[in-house]
Amino acid sequence: MDQLLTEDQLDHFRTLAAEIPHPRELVVDVLRAIQNNHGWVPDEGVELAGTILGLSPLQVEEVATFFDKIYRRPVGRRVIHVCDSICCWSRGGEEVARLLQEKLGIGLGETTEDGIFTLLPTCCLGACGEAPAMMIGLTTYGHLTSDRIDLVLERERREAP
Amino acid sequence: MPTLTIDNKTVTVPEGANVLEAAKRLDIVIPHFCYHEALGSVGACRLCAMKFLEGPAKGIQMACMVEAKDGMVVSTQDEGAVDLRKHVIEWLMMNHPHDCPVCDEGGECQLQDMTVAGGHGIRRYGGLKRTYNNQFLGPFVYHEMNRCIQCYRCVRTYQDYCGGTDFGVLGCNQRIYFGRFRDGPLESVFSGNIVDACPTGVFTDKTFRFHSRYWDLEEASSVCPHCSLGCATIPGARYRELQRVRGGVNKETNGFFICDRGRFGYGYANHPDRPRIPRIGDREVSWDDSLEEARGRLADIAHRHGPAAIALLGSPRASLEANYRLLTLAHHLETDRIAFEAHPERDRTARVVAALSDKNSRSLEEIRNSDFLLLVGADPLNEAPMMALAVRQAVRRGAGAALIDPRPVGLPFHAVHLPLAAGRLSEFLQAVCAGTFENFSRQERTILEGIAERLRRAQRPILIGGGDLLGAAGVRDLLRTSEKLSKEDRPCGAALILGGPNSYGAALLSGETSDFNGILDGISEGRIRALVCLESDPFTDHPDLSRSRSALAKLDLLIALDCVPTTTAEKANIFLPVKAPAESAGVYVNNEGRMLAFASVFDPGTPIRVTGGGDHPPRVFEPGTPRNPPMSAWSVLGALQNRRESLNSLRREMEGEHARLAGLASLDPETDGRRVLPGGGRFEIPEIPAIPTEEKAFDLISIQSLFGSETLSAFSPVLDPVRPVPRFLMHSADAAEIGLAAGETLRVTTDRGGFELPVALSEVMARGCLFIAHLKGSPVDLPFPGVRFAARVDRRKES
Amino acid sequence: MKSDQLLFKNRRPGETTFLKGYLETGGYEGLKKAFTMDPAQVREIVKASRLRGRGGAGFPTGMKWSFFPADKPGEKYLVCNADEMEPGTYKDRELLLADPHQLVEGMIISAYALQAPTGYIFIRYAYERCARNLERAIIEAREAGFLGKNIRGSGFSCELFVHRSAGRYICGEETALLNALEGRRANPRSKPPFPAVRGLFDKPTTVNNVETLASIQHIITGGAAWFKDLAATVEGAGTKLYGLSGHLEKTECHELPIGVPLRTLVEEFGGGVWKGRRFKACLPGGASTPYLTAEHLDVSMDFEPLEKVGSRLGTAGVTVFDDTTCMVEATLNLNRFFARESCGWCTPCRDGLPFVNWILEKIERGDGVMEDIDMLRDQLRNITGTTFCALAQGAVGPIESLLRLFEEEVVDHIKRGRCPFNP
Numbered sequence A: 001m002d003q004l005l006t007e008d009q010l011d012h013f014r015t016l017a018a019e020i021p022h023p024r025e026l027v028v029d030v031l032r033a034i035q036n037n038h039g040w041v042p043d044e045g046v047e048l049a050g051t052i053l054g055l056s057p058l059q060v061e062e063v064a065t066f067f068d069k070i071y072r073r074p075v076g077r078r079v080i081h082v083c084d085s086i087c088c089w090s091r092g093g094e095e096v097a098r099l100l101q102e103k104l105g106i107g108l109g110e111t112t113e114d115g116i117f118t119l120l121p122t123c124c125l126g127a128c129g130e131a132p133a134m135m136i137g138l139t140t141y142g143h144l145t146s147d148r149i150d151l152v153l154e155r156e157r158r159e160a161p
Numbered sequence B: 001m002p003t004l005t006i007d008n009k010t011v012t013v014p015e016g017a018n019v020l021e022a023a024k025r026l027d028i029v030i031p032h033f034c035y036h037e038a039l040g041s042v043g044a045c046r047l048c049a050m051k052f053l054e055g056p057a058k059g060i061q062m063a064c065m066v067e068a069k070d071g072m073v074v075s076t077q078d079e080g081a082v083d084l085r086k087h088v089i090e091w092l093m094m095n096h097p098h099d100c101p102v103c104d105e106g107g108e109c110q111l112q113d114m115t116v117a118g119g120h121g122i123r124r125y126g127g128l129k130r131t132y133n134n135q136f137l138g139p140f141v142y143h144e145m146n147r148c149i150q151c152y153r154c155v156r157t158y159q160d161y162c163g164g165t166d167f168g169v170l171g172c173n174q175r176i177y178f179g180r181f182r183d184g185p186l187e188s189v190f191s192g193n194i195v196d197a198c199p200t201g202v203f204t205d206k207t208f209r210f211h212s213r214y215w216d217l218e219e220a221s222s223v224c225p226h227c228s229l230g231c232a233t234i235p236g237a238r239y240r241e242l243q244r245v246r247g248g249v250n251k252e253t254n255g256f257f258i259c260d261r262g263r264f265g266y267g268y269a270n271h272p273d274r275p276r277i278p279r280i281g282d283r284e285v286s287w288d289d290s291l292e293e294a295r296g297r298l299a300d301i302a303h304r305h306g307p308a309a310i311a312l313l314g315s316p317r318a319s320l321e322a323n324y325r326l327l328t329l330a331h332h333l334e335t336d337r338i339a340f341e342a343h344p345e346r347d348r349t350a351r352v353v354a355a356l357s358d359k360n361s362r363s364l365e366e367i368r369n370s371d372f373l374l375l376v377g378a379d380p381l382n383e384a385p386m387m388a389l390a391v392r393q394a395v396r397r398g399a400g401a402a403l404i405d406p407r408p409v410g411l412p413f414h415a416v417h418l419p420l421a422a423g424r425l426s427e428f429l430q431a432v433c434a435g436t437f438e439n440f441s442r443q444e445r446t447i448l449e450g451i452a453e454r455l456r457r458a459q460r461p462i463l464i465g466g467g468d469l470l471g472a473a474g475v476r477d478l479l480r481t482s483e484k485l486s487k488e489d490r491p492c493g494a495a496l497i498l499g500g501p502n503s504y505g506a507a508l509l510s511g512e513t514s515d516f517n518g519i520l521d522g523i524s525e526g527r528i529r530a531l532v533c534l535e536s537d538p539f540t541d542h543p544d545l546s547r548s549r550s551a552l553a554k555l556d557l558l559i560a561l562d563c564v565p566t567t568t569a570e571k572a573n574i575f576l577p578v579k580a581p582a583e584s585a586g587v588y589v590n591n592e593g594r595m596l597a598f599a600s601v602f603d604p605g606t607p608i609r610v611t612g613g614g615d616h617p618p619r620v621f622e623p624g625t626p627r628n629p630p631m632s633a634w635s636v637l638g639a640l641q642n643r644r645e646s647l648n649s650l651r652r653e654m655e656g657e658h659a660r661l662a663g664l665a666s667l668d669p670e671t672d673g674r675r676v677l678p679g680g681g682r683f684e685i686p687e688i689p690a691i692p693t694e695e696k697a698f699d700l701i702s703i704q705s706l707f708g709s710e711t712l713s714a715f716s717p718v719l720d721p722v723r724p725v726p727r728f729l730m731h732s733a734d735a736a737e738i739g740l741a742a743g744e745t746l747r748v749t750t751d752r753g754g755f756e757l758p759v760a761l762s763e764v765m766a767r768g769c770l771f772i773a774h775l776k777g778s779p780v781d782l783p784f785p786g787v788r789f790a791a792r793v794d795r796r797k798e799s
Numbered sequence C: 001m002k003s004d005q006l007l008f009k010n011r012r013p014g015e016t017t018f019l020k021g022y023l024e025t026g027g028y029e030g031l032k033k034a035f036t037m038d039p040a041q042v043r044e045i046v047k048a049s050r051l052r053g054r055g056g057a058g059f060p061t062g063m064k065w066s067f068f069p070a071d072k073p074g075e076k077y078l079v080c081n082a083d084e085m086e087p088g089t090y091k092d093r094e095l096l097l098a099d100p101h102q103l104v105e106g107m108i109i110s111a112y113a114l115q116a117p118t119g120y121i122f123i124r125y126a127y128e129r130c131a132r133n134l135e136r137a138i139i140e141a142r143e144a145g146f147l148g149k150n151i152r153g154s155g156f157s158c159e160l161f162v163h164r165s166a167g168r169y170i171c172g173e174e175t176a177l178l179n180a181l182e183g184r185r186a187n188p189r190s191k192p193p194f195p196a197v198r199g200l201f202d203k204p205t206t207v208n209n210v211e212t213l214a215s216i217q218h219i220i221t222g223g224a225a226w227f228k229d230l231a232a233t234v235e236g237a238g239t240k241l242y243g244l245s246g247h248l249e250k251t252e253c254h255e256l257p258i259g260v261p262l263r264t265l266v267e268e269f270g271g272g273v274w275k276g277r278r279f280k281a282c283l284p285g286g287a288s289t290p291y292l293t294a295e296h297l298d299v300s301m302d303f304e305p306l307e308k309v310g311s312r313l314g315t316a317g318v319t320v321f322d323d324t325t326c327m328v329e330a331t332l333n334l335n336r337f338f339a340r341e342s343c344g345w346c347t348p349c350r351d352g353l354p355f356v357n358w359i360l361e362k363i364e365r366g367d368g369v370m371e372d373i374d375m376l377r378d379q380l381r382n383i384t385g386t387t388f389c390a391l392a393q394g395a396v397g398p399i400e401s402l403l404r405l406f407e408e409e410v411v412d413h414i415k416r417g418r419c420p421f422n423p
């Protein structure tokens, strides 16, 4: 298993938590850092965040489960968020979601067998001008067509760790 | 004070009250789920909708979220408001299972009531219901998440009010989940309150599940018998069995909530070994025979050795009435050998409090409204749990809190903690009085001066003391300090934790009589031949067990009255079974000096669960009730004096005899109780022998443990899983000096014998101390709380 | 139509302007000028400019600031709302991708005006590039002496922090945002007390939108009168970022005067409805604004005129639907969004929106009955104005207008037993 947080990150968060009056404000930062290293936040990650910030695991979990971009279950190395909100919908978002499922051979909420891609629907990505759009990791891709989806998937697959 | 009109009725309410509370004053019921008097308004359920016609708020608004203002005109009957309330129910019923017929909450479910009252009868929503997995939450609380209506009351109770951090709210949107990070027992000792707080059947009392329907229960207002605070409770019984306890409402004491000992400690009343039939020796007899025997043998002893050969021992867990009747029994027998507490130091402490605490005595409600609290030698979570929550509420409102205590005390609020040695607590209080801290180290001085400064500046400061650690002298010093710190316009209050639910009341009756050590001496020396024990167990409750046991063995006659199978009950020559608190009416005087009346919930008798051979419901019904069921202790004691009386006439007599008990006869269990009149008294504390100090000796102190030290709850089997195991508590640095690691066995020798137990370590405690929790029924004879002695320690050699 | 470019003046396709380019076009002049005034003067000018909040509610910024205890000592916070998660809204993203210093300068001046030396920028998960741009701009500003201790000898110190979120539209609601910033569940807080009294960490706080704050330096540089004059309506003030989306030929974001006619946006800047089709409807200001139809095309894109025709300016993200669009399905899509993004605090939103979903799904599927329309209406009536925060308020906008403007289409679904657009 990957390290949840590197020594440097641990150091950074611990120091910061000791310095600031409300360490709790770092909870999303710590969870995101863990997710960035590990792909998702396992139970140990929630506990680790709690230890660093002086919170119980439950108090971290309360926040972690509120947000939809904190993954509390295993995901593939690349998470595809396909936009299902109104602008993308109006320009073929449903077709994009269908194409993605077909090309990856998985349904929404599922992970490809090779463990590379997880496909999740998401609300508006702020890419309404480039609809239909999706986000892979932290990169947004707009103006999606079947060909462009192939290109993007190919590139992301190549670059996936 | 704003005056407003609700449904054409006018009401004036205190500044800051909301409209829902205003309506309540008019007896107008506004349906609500998320509002709770103790938890406040959060506007989540949207059920308390009303139409605001005049005033600053307009239109349909939530009554709980709108502050009452002068001139408001409000309608609860407005068509739009009624319609909204109906829709709120419809929405809440979208996912709620229609399992009322089999639901444990059935009959006392607010959702059920609101659904009927709101007129939602036909299901229009045809979508799928969202379902959840439940969690295992430990031995007390059962989880059934599908019934949740997201009023957030449980988490507001558990986290906000009680300070628990292991239970909360997860998820988002329509997929909100109330639970723990993982399956496992709820960690808070106030966990059971979520059962009361939940308006539906998500959290139910596991110990009560499948026993009875709510409407089949016999219930009455009662008072918790497990510590000195006197929290209001509502026990429920059926089939001659006490089946559950829920929190009652007393604004001056507990407010709304109770601790898990008060809620789940009720098993003593149904204990399979509970002695329920009068006994002479080993022989079960009738009431008449037993009373006849008792009267005869007492008369015989008086005749042969003089009346002073008879002694009596009352109890802080017996009602005020019973203790009083014990006192008149002493008069009747013409003896003055009477004590009301087997533990002489606890006795002295309670007497100091009963005599000296006066207008500076503070209720839990006053603690909740205090702005600075100084706890001295107090571990409220173990000694008086709801006091910890009272302080927590004050701290949540911005009060400061500080703790001077040698133990590593856990608290559900933030407090500055200075672990001062037990022997220095009085010194500290005297220093606060004097205002200088010269005898303290520089580091200590900085903290203490800070505390003293906050005490001076606070408007409603309160000193909280633990009777066991402070002892009589320390308690006296605390009361003096509170007096000294009081100014005309700014009193400094005091609140003390005592040993039992009626310690104060028993002490109040004690007057200047000698203590139980005097009685033990009399027995040892052969002057005293007979002892009558009322709901007390000197075989285990005396601090020096070898002393008490060897003395008691010399008695010619031991008469015991009790409702639990104690050693004393077992060894008694004559045993007289008495009613458990929930079976009788009575009064306790709590730590504040507040008389609290409790009503009788049910008649005693062997539970059907026992007579039915464990079948539930039983297949064979037998009357089962013995010919001679337990009687109220006061009436047994009255019978020994040939009295036949009602509780009322007894109370009137007591009022006449004791000026401080004014109002006793008219005390109503439905009220918040009534303070006894000030003692105005003096109480000379008898010289206390100093603890012999030895070079290099440790100060071994016995302390209380929530689920282990108290007598009645010790007989409650459902608490077994949460009872601690015996161990020593030691400072890590002290342990390091003798090369001891956590979990290793420590050997301790004292002049009262030795112990070998594993050790737990802490860094936030005084050096040179050793703590051991008193655990009733533990195989090790652990000393009673409040006892200190010199101890030599060493690491046990591994063989 | 041409217009003054304030916020977008440094915008070039595919590029981000950082400090060098920003300074070349007069960057940080507003800041220098602001430091020659005292904070109350800055607040006066903002008030006089009649700037209204660009985050969706349109509350006058000057008035909001006047509730803030700027002159009282103690900790105070300025928070920038860069959550921008309302479907159809992407203007803040465009701005932060193009020219992050616009926000940084605006925030420093606002922090000075409000005497709130600590600023947080709360930015949504999907805007990672914007967040990085901001972080770089903050470092540049600090190095150039526009940020940090005792800025340019003014005696005023200011620090800005970027806080990345992890999803959820409700975080954009200002009090929910404060909870999120504190590391708590993002449920809205009750008001009063308002954030100006008790906000972040219980201290006085002002929350403003990215575009609002970025406008401040232009108001200071150009003056209140000039700013007001930028608008195309008499009552309006300033320019506005309009994000175009949906069934248009060109779906881009433009800076234009407040009050431009909707028609200009659709026909000129949007290049007309795509594929040569006809205009059927649009959301004029994001997913939470009621629909407009072709008869409203001449409305001015300003607060009052839009309210007069039954909608709102919102975030001015215009989403257009052509005549092949099923409005029931579009509304269902919108409502699903709101139901999913409900925080789960109050009943009408948490459970009412899923109830509405169920009705709309049923109608769209062809299983609807006429009574469903009444049921939809009674659901709406009881969700409107009864919730804890404004999220559900936004959700009912499109549904209410669906029943008002497209009832026939709904009835058609029920009568045919299928969606007329989905053979």
Ligand SMILES: Cc1cc2nc3c(=O)[nH]c(=O)nc-3n(C[C@H](O)[C@H](O)[C@H](O)COP(=O)(O)O)c2cc1C
Pocket: C052, C053, C054, C055, C056, C057, C058, C059, C061, C064, C081, C082, C083, C084, C085, C086, C169, C170, C171, C172, C173, C174, C175, C207, C208, C209, C210, C212, C213, C389, C390, C391, C394
């Ligand atoms: C559900 C909801 C979501 C919101 N989302 C945003 C948002 O993403 N960005 C924003 O600036 N304002 C948003 N707002 C408005 C804010 O609550 C607030 O009014 C605004 O940030 C104030 O800034 P302004 O006065 O500069 O417009 C939202 C409001 C609601 C009720």
Ligand code: SF4
Pocket: C170, C188, C341, C342, C343, C344, C345, C346, C347, C349, C350, C387, C388, C389, C390, C391, C392, C393
């Ligand atoms: S309307 Fe209610 S449930 Fe919905 S987001 Fe606001 S507070 Fe949360």
Ligand code: FES
Pocket: A083, A084, A085, A086, A087, A088, A089, A123, A124, A125, A126, A127, A128, A129, A131, A133, C087, C088, C089
């Ligand atoms: S609707 Fe998909 S990016 Fe906005």
